[in-house]
């Protein structure tokens with residue numbers, strides 16, 4: 474299904490259920506981990522609830538809330554993700570972003586625990602979609618520490634590893650934010666395997682320049698920052 478250019482709230486809610494199921498089915502979240510949101514309008518967002526498996530959500534669980542934390546609907550037993558401040562931080566820093574996905578995919582999270590950024594330009598898709606992915610300093614989940622720790626990094630790129638925690642991706646819509654999470658985990662897995670083989674060949678400056686030209690031509694949305702060592 475093409476998720477792009479869909480703005481109807483019920484359609485967006487159905488897509489959030491679908492993406493939640495994919496995150497769970499692919500093992501990117503365990504138990505009640507993870508959260509996602511979609512910006513609707515200037516000051517509101519749809520967000521997943523806290524304390525619920527993202528693989529088994531139903532429509533009535535998705536919460537509409539304001540950027541300053543007030544629940545608009547539905548009234549009931551579900552509360553918004555305790556990480557909503559992290560989502561709001563992304564929307565405040567980036568006008569071009571309308572969706573945020575946060576998960577704990579095992580390979581991404583292993584790099585985040587090891588403190589190793591995914592900043593080697595070794596795979597074309599990773600260069601095109603993610604750029605160099607930093608590990609941002611640890612922040613206690615559900616507190617202001619996490620929004621503070623991502624603030625500077627999200628200005629430069631759409632994918633971030635959260636130290637000792639997991640990963641966050643952002644996009645112009647839910648489709649692109651989710652796809653970035655898939656690309657990020659796939660990249661982390663391949664890098665882990667290549668590191669295990671004992672060698673990682675990185676792309677040359679010339680090869681990267683060509684990829685950036687392709688990125689321009691394909692009009693890929695979002696921002697990427699490449700490693701300063703290049």
Ligand SMILES: [Zn+2]
Pocket residue numbers: 506507575576577614638639
């Ligand atoms: Zn988390």
